[in-house]
Amino acid sequence: MSNEILDIETALRLKGFNFRTSSKVSGYKSGIHKSNYTGISPDFLEHKEYNRGDELKQIDWRLYGRHDRLYVKKFEDEVNMRWCILIDTSASMGYGDKEYNKLEYSKKLSATLAYLLLKQGDSVGLAAFSENNIELIPPKAGSYFITPILDKLETLNPSGSTSLKDPVLKALETYRSDATFVIVSDLLLETDTVEQAIKLIRNSRKEVSLFHVLHPDETEFNFSGSIEFEDLETTEKVIVDTGSVRHTYRERVMEFIEKLKQICHENETRYVLSPTNQTIEKSLIQIADK
Amino acid sequence: MNLSFLSPLFLIGIAAIALPIIAHLITRKSGVTKSFPAVRFLISSQGELAARSRLKDFMLLILRALILVLIVLLFAKPAVFSFSQKIDNSPLSVAIVIDNSFSMGYENNFKLAQNKAQDIVDSLPDGSFALITALIPNNDKEHYLSEDKNLLRKSINEIELSSTFTDNQKRLEDIYSRIQKSPNEKKKVILITDFQKNGWKDEVISTPWLELVNVSKASNISNHAVSDIALNYTNDLTRIQSRISNFSDDSVKELLAITQLDGEEVSEFVDIEPQESSVMEASFTNENKLISGTGYVETTHDNLKIDDIRHFISNYKEESNILIVDGDPREDSRLSETYYLARALETISENSATTINITDNDTVLNEDLSQYDLIYLANIGDITPSFANQLEQFIIDGGTAVIFLGNRVRIGYYNTLFENILPGELLSIIEGDLSLIPSNSLMFSKDIINRTDQISVDKLFQISIHPESRVLIKATDETPFLINKELGKGNVFTFSSSADSAWSNFSITPVFLPVIKMINDLPNIEGNKNRHHFVGEPVKIEIVKDKDSTAVIGPTGKEYVLNIESNEFQNTWLPGIYTVETDGEIAYKFAVNINPKESNLEKISIPSIEKELEVKGKLVKVFKELWRYFVWGVLALFVSEAVCRGIFSKY
Structure with a gap:
């Protein structure tokens, strides 16, 4: 089971890469x-x-x-760095094919990243969050630690609404010393909320990288005909003539993405757009150094 | 007009209107429901489009529903019907007469009459012949009996509202006689009218071949009008008195009346009691005025606009000087030779600046005749060679002399001294009971011609007429009664009888006044020219002989070139100012106004109308199908629907 989540091929291809932080860290070795x-x-x-x-x-x-x-x-x-992977498990992350929805993609991305980080000697913790809940696995180092992480990832299911600020606060309480946060989420929140969460982390002198996971349907909106859409989290419904709304919708999504990029740039945060049709390798390599 | 359907069962199909509504509701409810994480982006995107989309949907729904409704109505054969006289299906010949007297201009009565005529034409049985005509013929279009309904409909639209009225009974009889030669046995005249009183000699309409159609709804119609204008001149002022009449049963308050003369205006508000009139006076200084000015008096318009304005011509400087020489004066003026003549001239000159001087035989012999414009010699016995010469010169210079003979006239003196003045040689006095006939109708109006037989002459001079003289009125035995002779620039009129009632009753008949007026109206008697006429009245135009062309310009600018041989202008159908031009230069102007009698819109007594309508039998529905309009409507809606879709698809 764990093997399905972990993208071994990608991990092997990325084995020569280091995942670094840009600033000095408070490691002992x-x-x-x-x-x-x-x-x-x-x-x-x-x-x-x-x-x-x-x-x-x-x-x-x-x-x-x-x-x-x-x-x-x-x-x-003497572990070089501590990482905290925050994975969004809200209901909206369940969008996509059952086999490979946004949460599955996020799990795979998180598992592979955790494996690579453990391999490079860093300690890795995991935090799954939705609404105000957060399930934390404290960071540990050592290759063997991949097993509990994979097991935890395996149990995650999409439910609840998206919330970022409270989970980040809780994580910060756990990671009081130096740590790098990796947020994997669809970020279907107000951009102000995302900015607040990032600033909380940054103000704690911690680094953060953001994997923005979106399904191609969300960016391309290639539907046809008149469809009644029901929100996965709020159950709000709207009837839409997809043809007439497509252009404006795409503009709105692009504006949202650009705004997130701007927020990340202003807060020295790496932003990685990760559509689910993009390989894990392509997403991860954006935060890796050779 | 009422709407009806000839196949009403098809109206069940109106339920089809539910189809687009249901379709609309179905499309509003999407068949597919999909869970989606980014619904908030959809809502914000939808926000801009939703209003436009709803408008588009609503408009298309309305248009499509209307298309279906019109198609269903089209199958149901829509028709309007009106109640009309019961007409059996046997073909007939009918004259449809539309009353176009100016009272029909009240509100939309004339249009209603035309519509009514259209309905009657539509309801005529096949094989029927109809003649469309106006009660008052006022344009050149003459219509004939026709079977062609399109032609008949066209004829109805060609009829124009007139500004006058006529003897209705006589006109209807003429029209009835015109359809006598038609092939159909059944013949009748249908008059569509407002039953206004003028034109009906008596209020009982009882002609079996006449059907009446009433288009006037109101029984008590209010109207006010400028009914008369009088002009008086002094050296400094032109005074214009206008009479404004209220023909309704309600009083008129603060009616604005404007008198305008050559661009200057005087305004006044007048209150007029019911069925009364009010006189408004406006004065204008003569300084910087043209000799012949034009103007009008106008009030605030009511439902009958045509009589709210009256035009006039002012001739303030053209004061004429008339001399009457009484050869047989008496202390009791009523017994004087010129009593009736003086009264007639006073009446005629009421509206013009005229000075009338009466003198006797002795005084006139030493008078300077050149100061006069018109000289009447009534039975003068004493004449001198110098007086005769002076009189001759007066006429040659353009004056007019009118000579009445009588018992003081000495034949030898007259023949010798007035040889050049008289139209012929006086022979002897003849007696008998003679009546008169006009011999030259061109000089006189019909009014005079029709009444000359009322004159009976007991005594008159026999005159051997010179070839250049014209006999205007003669006795039935061919003895000349009134002779005209042109001398130099002037004219001489000679009556072979006396001016008083001793030799004939001429001076006390209704013909006397118009004949004297006709003489006064001659071109060379400048001061008394009548420049005011009624609509439809023939006007004598003063044609200058050495000019090439004379034309009359109507109020609308239309030009009528006059034939030199016929100087009578007939086209006075419109009220307004007419201009006479000779060789392109304005010679003078005259005003044409409506006869104020027509302004009283009182109807003939209603019981007689109702009785007339009652006997015409039951009314039947006359249908007029409307499917053409519905076809056009459906096409228009299809185009609108396509355009609507096209417009919204761009966004």
Whole structure:
């Protein structure tokens, strides 16, 4: 089951990429993220093959003696970065084919990202939110931690209305130290609400990346004839002559997207538009460095 | 007019109107319901379009429903019907007479009469012949009996409202005689009228071949009119008195009346009691005025506009000077030779600046005749050569002399001294009971011609007429009674009898006044020219002989070129100012007004109308089908629907 959520092929293709933050982080060990601290933690976690840039003093010379290869020691709190993936599970995320709706796409994107982050040594937590509920898995590092994340993702179902501000507040309480937030949502909210949520994170000196997941129906609106549309969250109904409204609708959606991009730009936040017909790889690569 | 349907069962189909309504409601309810996350974007997009979309839907619904309704109505054969006289189906010959006297101009009576005539034409049985004509013939179009209904309908529309009236009974009899030669045995005349009193000699209409159709709804019609105008001149002022009459049973308050003369206006508000009249006076200074001016008196318009204005010509400087020489004066003026003559001239000159001087035989012999325009010599016995020469010169210079003979006339003196003045040689006095006939009708109006037989002459001079003289009136035994002779620029009129009633009753007959007026109206008697006429009245135009052409310009600008041989102008059908031009230059103007008698819109007594209508039998419905209009309506709606769709599809 877990394998269906995790896009192994994409993960393998993106294995050479690093997911970095743009600012200095408060990690304890130098790694791919630059640390503000120089101290060393005593809690051994695992050995890692030496890479250029690793501190020489961390080389385990005993192991070199036995295997004739260079390894460096890794300790529990030497994790480079902490990530929090916030995944929207509101009812609107259930739009699309049953097999591959926005939530399924978001799950796959989150799972793959979590895998890659864990692989690069960061600790990853998960928060599924809808309305005012949030289910948090605290961040942990280590490849093994992918299993509980995948299990949690597996259980998520779309329900309730979209809410962002309260879940973010709750997440911030959990992630008091440095962390990078990744929000995966369709963001069908007022742009002001989205801006408030982003500012809350940014004001806590945390970074945030935004995966805006939309179904092609929402951007293209390629319906025909007169259709009565019922809102997935509010159950509001409206009869629309799709032909006559299409042009204006597309304009409204584009305005919304442009506004979100502007908000993200102003708050130094990465915005990634992720239509569900776009590959996970293409979405993820936009926040990755070679 | 009432609407009816010849196939009313088809009206059930009107239920089809439910189809577009149901379709409209169905399309409003979408068959497909879809869950969608971004409904809020749809609502904001829909907001702009919703109003337009609703308007489009509503308009299309209305248009489509109307198309269906009209198609259903078309199948139901719509028709309007009016109640008309029961007409059996046997063909007949009918003269449809539309009353076009000017009282029919009240509100839309004339149009109603034309519509009524159309209905009658439509209801005529096949094989019928009809003649469409106006009660008062006032244009050149002469209509004939015809079977062709299209031609008859066209004829109805060609009839124009007149500004006068006529002897209705006589005119109807003439019209009836015109349909006598028609092939159908059944013949009748239908008069569509407002039953206004004028034109009916008596109020009983009882002609078996006449059917009456009433188009006037109101029984008591109010009307006011400018009914008369009088002009008086002094050296400084032209005074215009106008009579404004109220022909209704209600008083008229603050009626605005404007008198206008050559662009200057005087306004006044007048109150007039029911069935009364009020005289308004306006004075204008003669400074900087043209000798011959034009003007009008106009009141605020009522439902009959044509009589709310009256035109006039002013000739304030053309004061004429008339000399009457009484050869047999008496202390009791009523016994004088010129008593009737003076009364007649006073009457005629009431509306013009005229000075009448009466003198006796002795005084006139030393008088300077050149100061006069017109000289009447009535039975003068003493004449001198110098007086005769002076009189001759007066006439040659353009004056007019009128000579009445009598018992003081000495034949030898007259024949010698007045040789050039008299129209012939006086022979002897003859006696007998003679009546008169006109011999030259061109000089006189019909009014005079028809009444000359009322004159009986006991005594008159026999005259051997010169070839250049014209006998205007003669006795039945051919003895000349009134002879005209042109001398130089002037004229001489000689009556072979006396001016008083001793030798003939001429001076006390109704002919006397018009004959004297005719003489006064001659062109060379400038001051007394009559420049005011009634509509329809022939007007004698003063043709100047050495000019090439004379034309009359009507009030609408239409030009009538006059034949030199016939100087009588007949086309005075419109009220207004007419201009006479000779060789393109304005010679003079004259005013034509309506006869104020017609302004009284009183009807002939209603019982006689109702009685007349009662005996004409039951009324029947006359249908006129309307399907053509409905076909056009359906086509128009189809086009509108397509245009509507086209317009909305652009947005």
